[in-house]
Amino acid sequence: MFKKILIANRGEIALRIIRACKELGIKTVVIHSQVDRDTFSTRNADESVCVGAGPASESYLNMANIVSAAEISGADAIHPGYGFLAENSHFAEVCETCNITFIGPSKKAILSMGDKARAREIMDKEGVPIVPGSKKIINKVEKAAKIAKKIGYPVILKAAAGGGGKGMRILENEEKLKKVFTAAQNEAKAAFGKSGIYIEKYIKNPRHIEFQIIADKEGNVLYFPERECSIQRKHQKLIEESPSPVVNMKLRKRMGKAALRVAKSIGYTTVGTVEFLLDGQDNFYFMEMNTRIQVEHPISEEVTGIDLVKEQIRLAAGEEIRQKKIDCLGHAIECRINAEDFTKDFMPSNGRITTFNLPGGPGIRVDTAIHAGYEIPAYYDSMIAKVIAHGKDRSEAIARMKRALEEFEIGGLETTLDFHREVIDNPNFIKGKFNTHFIQDEMGL
Numbered sequence: 001m002f003k004k005i006l007i008a009n010r011g012e013i014a015l016r017i018i019r020a021c022k023e024l025g026i027k028t029v030v031i032h033s034q035v036d037r038d039t040f041s042t043r044n045a046d047e048s049v050c051v052g053a054g055p056a057s058e059s060y061l062n063m064a065n066i067v068s069a070a071e072i073s074g075a076d077a078i079h080p081g082y083g084f085l086a087e088n089s090h091f092a093e094v095c096e097t098c099n100i101t102f103i104g105p106s107k108k109a110i111l112s113m114g115d116k117a118r119a120r121e122i123m124d125k126e127g128v129p130i131v132p133g134s135k136k137i138i139n140k141v142e143k144a145a146k147i148a149k150k151i152g153y154p155v156i157l158k159a160a161a162g163g164g165g166k167g168m169r170i171l172e173n174e175e176k177l178k179k180v181f182t183a184a185q186n187e188a189k190a191a192f193g194k195s196g197i198y199i200e201k202y203i204k205n206p207r208h209i210e211f212q213i214i215a216d217k218e219g220n221v222l223y224f225p226e227r228e229c230s231i232q233r234k235h236q237k238l239i240e241e242s243p244s245p246v247v248n249m250k251l252r253k254r255m256g257k258a259a260l261r262v263a264k265s266i267g268y269t270t271v272g273t274v275e276f277l278l279d280g281q282d283n284f285y286f287m288e289m290n291t292r293i294q295v296e297h298p299i300s301e302e303v304t305g306i307d308l309v310k311e312q313i314r315l316a317a318g319e320e321i322r323q324k325k326i327d328c329l330g331h332a333i334e335c336r337i338n339a340e341d342f343t344k345d346f347m348p349s350n351g352r353i354t355t356f357n358l359p360g361g362p363g364i365r366v367d368t369a370i371h372a373g374y375e376i377p378a379y380y381d382s383m384i385a386k387v388i389a390h391g392k393d394r395s396e397a398i399a400r401m402k403r404a405l406e407e408f409e410i411g412g413l414e415t416t417l418d419f420h421r422e423v424i425d426n427p428n429f430i431k432g433k434f435n436t437h438f439i440q441d442e443m444g445l
Helices: 011-024 040-044 063-073 089-097 107-114 116-126 141-151 174-192 249-265 297-304 308-316 394-407 417-425 427-431 438-443
Strands: 004-007 027-033 047-052 077-079 155-159 169-171 197-201 207-215 221-223 227-233 236-242 270-278 284-290 331-338 355-357 364-368 383-391 409-411
Touching: 004 011, 004 063, 011 027, 011 040, 011 308, 011 364, 011 383, 027 040, 027 063, 047 063, 063 077, 063 089, 077 308, 089 107, 107 116, 107 284, 116 197, 116 249, 116 284, 141 155, 141 174, 141 197, 155 174, 169 174, 174 197, 207 249, 207 308, 221 249, 227 438, 236 297, 236 417, 249 270, 249 284, 270 308, 297 308, 297 331, 297 364, 297 383, 331 394, 331 417, 364 394, 383 394, 394 417, 417 427, 417 438, 427 438
Parallel strands: 004 027, 004 077, 027 047
Antiparallel strands: 155 169, 155 197, 207 221, 207 227, 207 270, 227 236, 236 331, 270 284, 331 383, 355 409, 364 383
16 A cells, blocks of 8 residues: 555545545645645645646646655655546656556556547447547548538537537537637647547437446456436536436446446556436437546445545555445435636636535535635636535435535635525426536526
């Protein structure tokens, strides 16, 4: 097992990893930018190292400074969390070159799944269902128009090198395709450093279903009960739950086995997530694989009793999977609380938190690194907390989430608390009748 882990991240995920390390008896060193010098994570880690100025490009994305911090502090492993360098194959390679364990999959696995066009090609060969579309990266609009005509409109453009909605465009006709193709390339280039685009048939009104997997170095792989991630805005997840209200045991088994084929096809290790689109006829299609811990991992922990971050660390250290199967224990829902004004197109809201009262009681968990008096920096993601409710079934999980959202108080800036209260109260959400267009169709946002 590792003696000391450097945490190359910030906020709630950095604190989450510190807590897992403490329970495993592992020393921690957390990096921070100049604006994050005094935070819960820097206070709770055994050591902290400043790696640069506020902008992420000068700190949390500064590979040289991060690796130097690991070497100077004597860390024998680096945990990247999610975002920043978590899915950067070059960073994984640099860690390996410096004899520092990267707590994640191999460079090869990251490369295989990091390029979405390449991932589609691999899945097609493995017999995993994929959405009809281009098999390789498209660099010219004429080629894109030809493929779109063949598979039929509507189509969706996607950045080959990343996700999170960057570079995505839903198109109804060729005229629109030609108008936005270059803009989509430029957006992909700005977000991921690569302008590669691929094209798929757009599946109308799908659900977004994903499977958490864990894999050891002996080739053993297990899948967790699925996570329903359809409540999203511009391809950004806002509410997740496990299990999905529409996935039965038969469908779960089919999709779970497909997720295992994905992982085994690339020799995957540690933790990861295989994401699918599900249509109204129970047809599912591989969308992408995230080669890291997910923001929404707590709901999988709540319904299985398995600490995913500790499992990730153990697996990276070479330990084998301990359990033979994974059971589903009740139902869990997660709401991502962002510092945004949802009435103004989810505009980011920065400033100092004046009031901060956490919810509690049976079945409630809050993952956060903020507090009263905390100043929200303008440099990073707007998520400031995650509220997780667990119950014996979906009805109890919803009731507990409603109670938690009513108790939660954050003053001094705009947040999405009221947005989540509206969603949880929505009759169609309560009935489980929703898809990825829920926010637009039900709330007009």
